[in-house]
């Protein structure tokens with residue numbers, strides 16, 4: 001199978017050119033074609049000698065993503081696409097449009113090994129890690145789409161435009177695929193390459209404590225979001241099984257170290273589930289847990305999945321939860337349930353394609 005050119009760092013491209021008897025600067029030229037121009041074929045790299053382009057095309061591919069199905073939300077603000085990789089594995093990527101932001105939510109693994117009990121991806125287990133190039137390719141794909149003049153309708157976005165944010169909250173636990181993740185993020189944030197500000201990149205984790213410490217030591221000023229979902233070990237053990245290995249005491253200690261070391265606040269994601277974690281008492285316990293930490297809380301009414309005991313909270317319970325946190329001085333936002341009708345919770349489109357009798361696809365294109 002041809003290798004993925006996006007898997008190579010700039011230094012590795014220079015090295016490859018030297019090995020092939022070319023001047024090293026050809027590696028820099030290729031890097032710019034890949035990450036600035038977003039070409040999909042080496043034959044488009046017009047300042048390279050013809051025979052070099054042909055050899056690259058022979059030995060490498062650039063875009064590993066084949067779209068299988070895309071669905072748009074009815075409001076035209078969210079598009080979710082299921083992609084097939086060359087080995088047949090499938091991953092999901094979501095484009096979300098806000099007033100002034102165009103955000104892509106990317107995956108880092110095929111499936112996920114964390115087994116969160118309310119999550120469609122978690123139910124299927126981990127198949128494999130994505131490579132750095134496969135992670136970068138997801139960003140490139142939607143950036144390429146945004147750069148084209150409008151034509152195929154669908155989403156409410158003026159084109160040509162650019163991505164403004166990347167969130168690593170799709171399928172998989174990003175920090176469980178640390179090496180590939182960091183190579184991908186360095187490439188995306190490289191001012192001499194794709195050049196998206198690192199501050200516009202958010203990485204989420206369910207709480208792999210040693211990796212949070214490792215991330216804090218990186219020089220890349222990305223943002224961290226911790227998927228909390230419960231204020232007690234008893235409940236969190238049930239919802240987020242990795243909590244048994246890294247219980248709340250050790251997770252919160254790592255969060256404090258992270259804020260101290262980086263000076264950046266942490267976001268906490270809290271999926272509100274009816275009658276499970278959304279009472280006033282849960283909100284008060286959460287206040288106790290987060291008190292004194294520079295943070296922000298995102299409350300997300302759950303995206304329900306079929307055959308699941310978990311349902312989204314009632315609106316009044318969401319409002320009460322937010323009021324208690326805000327009253328305690330913890331900035332809290334209720335996130336819109338983006339594209340609930342398009343199976344936008346992670347893993348849901350993949351499940352819908354595999355088991356259409358469970359989740360009907362809406363407005364597929």
Ligand code: SF4
Nearest residue numbers: 112114116119122172
């Ligand atoms: S919620 Fe995230 S970490 Fe948990 S199983 Fe789903 S994809 Fe994995």
